[in-house]
Amino acid sequence: MDLKINDHTVTVAADPDLPLLWVLRDLLGMTGTKFGCGMALCGACTVLIDGQALRSCVMPVSQAVGKSITTIEGIGASPVGAALQGAWQEINVPQCGYCQAGQIMSAAALLQAKPQPSDADIDAAMSGNICRCGTYTRIRSAIKQAADHVGVTK
Amino acid sequence: MNAAADAIGAAEALSRREFLRRLQAMGGLLLVADGLRIVKAADAPKYGAEAMEHGTVDDPLVFVMVGDDGWITIIAHRSEMGQGVRTGMPLIVADEMEADWSRVRVQQAAADEIKYGNQDTDGSRSTRHFIDPMRRCGAAARMMLEQAAALSWNVPVAEVHALNHEVLHDRTRRKLDYGALAKRAAKLKVPPSSALRLKKAEQFRYVGKGNVALIDGHDIVTGQARYGIDPWFKDMSFAVIARSPVLGGTVKQFDGKIAAAAPGVLKVMQMPAPVAKATFHPLAGVAVIADSTGAAIAARKLLKIDWDDGANGNYDSDAYRASMQESAHKPGKVVRESGNIDTALKAAAKTIEAEYYIPHIAHATMEPPCAVARIVAGKCEVWAPTQAPQATREDVANYLGISADNVTVHVTLLGGGFGRKSKPDFATEAALLSQALDGRPVKVTWTREDDLHHDYLHTVSVEYLKAGMDANGKVSAWLHRSVAPSLATLFNPKADHESGGELGMGFINMPYDIPNLRMENPEASAHCRIGWFRSVSNIPHAFAVQSFVAELAASDNRDHRDYLLELIGPARKIDPNSLQDKWNHGESPQRYPVDTGRLRGVVEKVTQEAGWGKKFARGRGQGLAAHYSFVSYAAAVVEVDIDELGRISVPRVDVAFDCGPQVNPERIRSQLEGAVIMGLSLAMFGEITFKNGRAQQDNFHQYRVMRMNEAPGDIRVHLMPFANWTMPLGGVGEPGIPPIAPALCNAVFAATGKRIRRLPIKDQASRST
Numbered sequence: 038m039d040l041k042i043n044d045h046t047v048t049v050a051a052d053p054d055l056p057l058l059w060v061l062r063d064l065l066g067m068t069g070t071k072f073g074c075g076m077a078l079c080g081a082c083t084v085l086i087d088g089q090a091l092r093s094c095v096m097p098v099s100q101a102v103g104k105s106i107t108t109i110e111g112i113g114a115s116p117v118g119a120a121l122q123g124a125w126q127e128i129n130v131p132q133c134g135y136c137q138a139g140q141i142m143s144a145a146a147l148l149q150a151k152p153q154p155s156d157a158d159i160d161a162a163m164s165g166n167i168c169r170c171g172t173y174t175r176i177r178s179a180i181k182q183a184a185d186h187v188g189v190t191k
Numbered sequence: 192m193n194a195a196a197d198a199i200g201a202a203e204a205l206s207r208r209e210f211l212r213r214l215q216a217m218g219g220l221l222l223v224a225d226g227l228r229i230v231k232a233a234d235a236p237k238y239g240a241e242a243m244e245h246g247t248v249d250d251p252l253v254f255v256m257v258g259d260d261g262w263i264t265i266i267a268h269r270s271e272m273g274q275g276v277r278t279g280m281p282l283i284v285a286d287e288m289e290a291d292w293s294r295v296r297v298q299q300a301a302a303d304e305i306k307y308g309n310q311d312t313d314g315s316r317s318t319r320h321f322i323d324p325m326r327r328c329g330a331a332a333r334m335m336l337e338q339a340a341a342l343s344w345n346v347p348v349a350e351v352h353a354l355n356h357e358v359l360h361d362r363t364r365r366k367l368d369y370g371a372l373a374k375r376a377a378k379l380k381v382p383p384s385s386a387l388r389l390k391k392a393e394q395f396r397y398v399g400k401g402n403v404a405l406i407d408g409h410d411i412v413t414g415q416a417r418y419g420i421d422p423w424f425k426d427m428s429f430a431v432i433a434r435s436p437v438l439g440g441t442v443k444q445f446d447g448k449i450a451a452a453a454p455g456v457l458k459v460m461q462m463p464a465p466v467a468k469a470t471f472h473p474l475a476g477v478a479v480i481a482d483s484t485g486a487a488i489a490a491r492k493l494l495k496i497d498w499d500d501g502a503n504g505n506y507d508s509d510a511y512r513a514s515m516q517e518s519a520h521k522p523g524k525v526v527r528e529s530g531n532i533d534t535a536l537k538a539a540a541k542t543i544e545a546e547y548y549i550p551h552i553a554h555a556t557m558e559p560p561c562a563v564a565r566i567v568a569g570k571c572e573v574w575a576p577t578q579a580p581q582a583t584r585e586d587v588a589n590y591l592g593i594s595a596d597n598v599t600v601h602v603t604l605l606g607g608g609f610g611r612k613s614k615p616d617f618a619t620e621a622a623l624l625s626q627a628l629d630g631r632p633v634k635v636t637w638t639r640e641d642d643l644h645h646d647y648l649h650t651v652s653v654e655y656l657k658a659g660m661d662a663n664g665k666v667s668a669w670l671h672r673s674v675a676p677s678l679a680t681l682f683n684p685k686a687d688h689e690s691g692g693e694l695g696m697g698f699i700n701m702p703y704d705i706p707n708l709r710m711e712n713p714e715a716s717a718h719c720r721i722g723w724f725r726s727v728s729n730i731p732h733a734f735a736v737q738s739f740v741a742e743l744a745a746s747d748n749r750d751h752r753d754y755l756l757e758l759i760g761p762a763r764k765i766d767p768n769s770l771q772d773k774w775n776h777g778e779s780p781q782r783y784p785v786d787t788g789r790l791r792g793v794v795e796k797v798t799q800e801a802g803w804g805k806k807f808a809r810g811r812g813q814g815l816a817a818h819y820s821f822v823s824y825a826a827a828v829v830e831v832d833i834d835e836l837g838r839i840s841v842p843r844v845d846v847a848f849d850c851g852p853q854v855n856p857e858r859i860r861s862q863l864e865g866a867v868i869m870g871l872s873l874a875m876f877g878e879i880t881f882k883n884g885r886a887q888q889d890n891f892h893q894y895r896v897m898r899m900n901e902a903p904g905d906i907r908v909h910l911m912p913f914a915n916w917t918m919p920l921g922g923v924g925e926p927g928i929p930p931i932a933p934a935l936c937n938a939v940f941a942a943t944g945k946r947i948r949r950l951p952i953k954d955q956a957s958r959s960t
Contacts, residue, residue, distance in 0.1 A: 052454050052486065059485030063429055068421040069414020071606070073557050074639040075488065078891040081557055109414030122412040126404060129857060132273030132865055134411035135418055135557040135606025160900035167891060169557045169607050170273045171868025172861070173902040 038102050042067070043111025053099035058082045060098045061108060069109040069138050073167070080166030083139040084108050090146035090162075107145075109138035116190065117148045120183040128179045132170035140166050144180050153184055238779035240320035243311065244581070245304035249324035251332035251381060253306060254284060261356065261370030263290050268300035268307035269317040270578050271407070272608030273865070274924045275858030276317045278406045280325055283854060286397045287329025287390055288336070290369070291356040297406045302580030302600035310602075312578045313613050313723060314776070315821035315922025318854050322920060330387045332376075339376035340367050355396075392916045401857035407604065419576030419603040420636060422563040427632040428457055429484040430624050431491050434476035434645050437884035438719050439501035439684075441475045450479055450493040455486030459494070463623055469589040470582055470682075471614045474645055478624055484636050500884055506718035508651065508881040512548060515674045515715060519546060519655035523672055523713025524688055527699040527771040530707030535668035539659025542668075543746055545739055546656075548949040549731040550878040552649035552724055553894055558606020559637040560617035566630035570597045575618040576605035583615035587622045598622075609869075610723030614647050614681075643894050644886045647722025648879055650675045654735030659707075664747050666758060668707045673698050675731060676717035687714040689728065695774035697732035697818055697929065700767055702785045704760025719881065725869065726928035729820040734950065737816035737933030742946065751815055751937065752798045759817075762788025776822050782919050783822045789849050790819055792911060793826035797847035800909050801828035807942070810834065814937030816930035821922030823850040824911075827867070829934040833942050837957025841871060841903040841935070849911035850921035856910055863908045863927040870931020872897035878951050 040047050040060070051060050056075075061067045061084075070093060073081030077092035084093045085107035112118030121141050124130075131137045140163070147154055147162035154162070159177055168176070240247045248254075256264040265281035281297045284290075300307050308324065333353045340358035341348040344365060351360050359366045397403055410416040435441060447459035458480040465472040477494055481487035536542060562575040564587070571591055577583045580602050588595040605612055617635060624633040637645075652675035659668030677693060679686035689698075689712050699710045724730070744754035764784035767775040775783060794817045798804075801813060810833045817826035830843045844867045853859050876895035880887045888894040936947040939956050947955050 051483075054489075055455075055483060055485045059483045062423075063427075063483035063485070066423040067414075068417070068423055071418075071558070072420065072484070072636065073559075074891050076639070076890050076892070079557065079639075109412075113413055125412045126408040129405050129408065129861065131405060131408060131411045132275075132861055133271075133557070133605060133607045134273070134407065134416055135604075137411050138414050141412060156904070164898045164900040167557065167896055167898060169555055169609075169869070169896060171865035171872075171897070171902070173868060173897075173899045174864060174904070174906050175861070176899070177904075 038098070040098070040101060040106060041104065042106045043108060043114070051098050054097045056094050057084070057096045057098045057101050058093040061093065067108060067110060071135055071138055073136065080139040080143060081136050083142040083166065085112070085142060085146055088146065088149055090143045109142060112142060112145050115145070117183070117187055118145050120186045121145055121148070121179065124179040124183040124186065128175050128182065130172050130175040130179050132172055136166060136168045140168065140176055144183070147180070148184055148187065152188060154180065238777065238782070240309065240324070242777055243309035243320065245309050247321060247324040248306065248308040249327040249331070249384070251328045251335065254328050255288065255332045257336070257369050257373035257376065259370050259373055261368050262294055262296060263369065264296045264298050266300050266307070267297050268310055269321070270310070270312035270580065270602055270605055270608065272312070272578065272605035272612070274862055275405065275855060276312065278403060279318060279855040279858060280321060281406070282397045282403060283322055283325040284329040286395055287326045288333040289353040289355060292397055292403050294356060299602050302584040302602065304581045310580045311613070312608070313610065315925040319822070319920035319922060322854060326389055327384055327387055330389050331381050334382050334388065335376040335379045336369055336372050338379050339372040342375060343367065343372070398854055399852070399856070401855055417603055418558050418606045419574060420558055420561040420606065421603070422574040422634070424632045427563070427634055428480045428482065428628060429487050430478050430480040430633055430635045431484065431487045431638060431641070432462060432476045432478045432620060432635065433491055433494050433496055434474040434641065435498055436644060437498070437500040437506070438503045440504070441499045441501065442477060443497040443499045445477050445497065446495040447477060450490040453486070453490035453493055455482040456490045457481055458628065460627055462620070466590055469586045469619070471586055471616045471619070473616045473620045473623065480624060480628065480633060484634070488638060503718040504884040506881045506884040508551065511651065511718070512653065515651070515653040516546065518674045518713040518715065519653045519672050521713065523674070523711040525709060526694050526712045527708065527710040532668050532670055532707045532709040535707035536657070536659045536670070539668055540662045541660045542657060543743060544655070544657040545742055545948060547654045547731070547735040547738060549652045549734055550880070550950060551651045551719070552873050552877045553643050553646045553879050554607070554609040554611035554724055555642065555894060555896060556607030556609060556611055559639060559642040560611065561634065561636045562618040562621035563632060563634045564618070564621035564625040565632035566625050569593060570599070571622055571625070572599045572601065573618050573622060574601045574603055575615060576603050576612055577615045577618060578605065578608045578613040579615055583618045586615060586619050590619045591622055591626055609725040610727070611647060614722055639890045643879065643888050643890065645720070646879070647681070647720040649724035649730065650678065650721050650728065652731035654731055656735060656739045658739070658743055660747070666705050666743065669703070669705045670709050671698065671736070672711045672713060673732065674713050674715050675728065676715045676721050678721045678723060680717035680721055684717070687716050688712050691774040693728040695772045695776065696728035697736065697820055698728065700770045700772040700785060701736060702765050702770065702787050702790065702819070703758045705758070718884070719886070726820060726925040729818060729929040730873070730932070733816065733818040733929030734932045737818065737930065738936055738948065741814070741937040741940065745940070750804070752794065752803055755794060755815065755817065756791055759787050759790055759794070762791060778822055785819060789824045790817060793817055793824045793847040793849050796909050796911060797826040797828050797845050800847065800907065801830070801845035803828060810942055812938050812941030814934045814939070814941055816933035816937060818926070818929040820926045820929055822919070823848065823921030823923065823926040825926045825930050827930040827934040829931065829938045831935065831938040831942050833939065833956050837954055839875065839939065839952065839956050840901070843905040843907070844903045845907045845909065846927060847909040847911060848927065850923050851918040852913050852916050852920050853910060859910060859923050860908045862923050864906050866927025867906050867931055868897050868902055870928045871903070871935060874932035874935045874950055874952060876951050876953070
């Protein structure tokens with residue numbers, strides 16, 4: 038089947054029921070997207086499907102065919118993604134960093150939809166992403182900083 | 192066994208070899224737990240880094256490479272799991288050698304303690320053990336570069352000096368970049384320690400400044416960082432394992448035919464039996480190897496396995512709690528005593544008692560246990576997110592039946608460690624599966640269910656305390672019984688008392704100024720895997736002691752802060768030996784006394800910063816707790832807001848922290864911010880329960896951890912100033928955890944009058960319960 042990932046079309050032979058996560062990680066070697074729970078409970082595997090943040094660990098790959106898939110490896114190509122990656126580094130958000138790909142993908146979808154999110158917006162968009170190291174206060178700051186940056190450069 | 196269990200210093204020991212070493216350090220002739228080896232007396236005890244297996248190495252030829260292009264590669268030999276050690280340790284070397292951080296690369300060391308010194312990344316000790324060796328390493332490299340420049344210019348070395356990646360000769364205004372000096376410097380002899388000139392603290396460029404970005408920051412945010420779960424080879428296979436749901440259980444028989452026929456499946460096999468020589472053993476089980484992890488997970492559901500549960504098949508955490516409570520109300524092994532507690536309690540004007548329960552807690556690292564292995568021509572390569580590189584190498588070698596020289600362990604980034612990844616059973620699993628596939632690369636991934644069902648859990652604990660007060664309200668008697676299965680059971684399943692290391696985690700080394708004390712440790716046995724969890728036994732001990740002190744204050748209508756300061760007593764430096772704590776986090780009792788002045792300092796600082804004493808409406812309140820662990824001092828004030836339904840929110844947390852000199856204050860802050868979240872998380876939700884020997888929580892819907900919407904909006908970290916760089920460093924990764932749960936529960940009491948004695952809180956703050 039053909040998948041459109043980060044604006045490139047990739048052909049892959051996969052069981053149509055195989056979750057997209059494992060197609061990315063195991064069949065294509067795109068390991069930036071992480072496994073955390075397998076039940077859409079932790080958000081580590083978050084990717085954008087046509088701009089919407091979705092959990093690739095529970096999405097059969099067949100459902101992603103014909104759609105635009107964006108992963109952490111490609112999100113920096115968008116102004117919002119680049120701003121988030123920049124803010125994340127300036128604020129030194131990560132500790133172990135494992136969940137941060139998923140955090141950034143959820144934050145990217147949030148800022149696309151709401152360029153100036155409130156705290157409640159951030160809670161709503163980000164509470165599906167667990168950070169066991171506990172970087173939440175810095176994630177919140179980084180999202181706000183990225184939002185301001187995108188707002189200024191527009 | 193008791194002597195051996197005490198000797199183990201188990202909370203800090205990583206492996207059997209460490210266990211043996213600690214027995215040696217005790218002196219005398221002792222029979223080791225397995226009865227197979229006799230260990231002879233050793234010399235005077237060593238402390239700190241030098242007491243660790245393979246000690247320290249400070250050779251710049253091992254840790255520093257200067258390229259002709261001026262790029263400097265510094266080796267990080269400790270494991271990065273979020274604590275910032277891959278930034279902090281090379282930063283010390285770079286600063287001391289006058290390198291420009293923007294021209295420094297960091298390379299991770301493979302497992303090789305002979306070459307690098309101890310690599311066990313645990314016990315909150317990387318920086319405190321390695322700051323001096325890393326400074327010497329950097330200074331030696333700088334002096335070699337200076338020597339090389341002096342030779343190039345044919346001037347006395349005393350006339351040149353290194354500054355920001357160059358060596359300068361002021362008189363002739365000449366300078367050479369480090370890159371231009373690299374070849375010549377590399378041929379010079381490394382100056383001996385006695386000849387080294389270390390920088391003065393005021394010359395530090397990076398150390399103590401918090402002015403550098405994370406070395407892996409860019410890779411992490413762009414998806415390029417490589418964790419243990421990430422190595423990928425074209426011919427790689429992917430495995431998951433169905434493991435015995437009960438500790439000690441075995442596979443009676445299994446039918447893997449249907450699983451083997453499932454899409455993508457390459458092989459179904461029973462895991463090999465344990466080998467005696469190894470330290471951390473994979474559990475019995477059946478592996479499914481497939482062409483993707485997803486296919487292996489799906490096929491594993493089709494296995495039919497008949498388990499023999501073994502001796503722990505009846506483990507029930509509710510029943511076990513009742514038995515621990517019973518033990519806690521009977522006298523147990525006395526582990527510290529001073530004065531006469533019995534007389535003092537009889538003479539007391541008032542006595543108060545309370546009992547606290549802290550359940551099993553799972554680490555739930557976001558990256559579950561995982562590893563990759565391949566074997567080529569008898570040599571095994573492993574990629575693993577391990578906190579214990581050397582133990583990983585030795586265990587893999589022992590299981591494969593090859594020499595450790597033929598095992599290379601590549602230490603990846605760890606997607607969280609928290610103590611779980613000190614036990615590298617997952618790496619051995621990968622090696623065994625690769626062996627079964629004739630050496631082809633295999634990745635083993637634990638699902639979240641595997642992780643929660645088979646973790647090396649934080650121990651479960653009942654803590655009983657009784658205090659007597661004299662007529663003036665002063666505490667005259669203190670009895671504390673701690674009942675908890677020991678992590679010494681990792682090495683000896685029959686161990687039934689806490690080890691010296693566990694006792695020394697805020698239990699027997701409590702430094703309060705009370706004339707009559709007795710600490711007892713009744714027996715307890717383990718029925719699941721017990722392991723180190725970030726801050727280890729400090730969690731139950733601090734929860735009990737800091738809650739109890741608040742209860743005592745409340746019983747006397749006293750302000751908790753004033754009461755706590757009075758109990759701590761005047762500023763004094765206490766020899767841990769006088770507290771009957773022989774362990775002292777492995778550190779010298781002279782260099783690291785228990786300093787009640789510093790403990791008072793963090794209490795005073797945090798209460799001042801948090802506005803202690805301000806009035807709140809009903810449903811809101813502040814709670815305080817303070818705890819000494821890993822030779823650092825921490826205090827927290829948690830503010831809660833509890834609604835009509837008893838739902839707790841935490842608007843603000845203040846932490847004051849004294850770890851002595853601070854190499855990278857930015858990462859110290861981040862560790863403490865994270866400790867607040869983890870501490871609140873375990874206090875509010877964290878619990879693994881058992882029925883029929885089986886862990887009852889499967890995934891994050893049942894084992895909850897704190898999320899963004901539940902996290903405090905405002906976390907303020909107050910780092911205590913330190914006098915100078917000759918002060919010994921304290922630990923950072925763990926000591927932020929212990930005060931959080933009791934401070935939270937004390938806040939719940941302040942807000943509602945409801946006293947929480949059993950963790951997790953769950954819905955206990957609700958007014959109807």
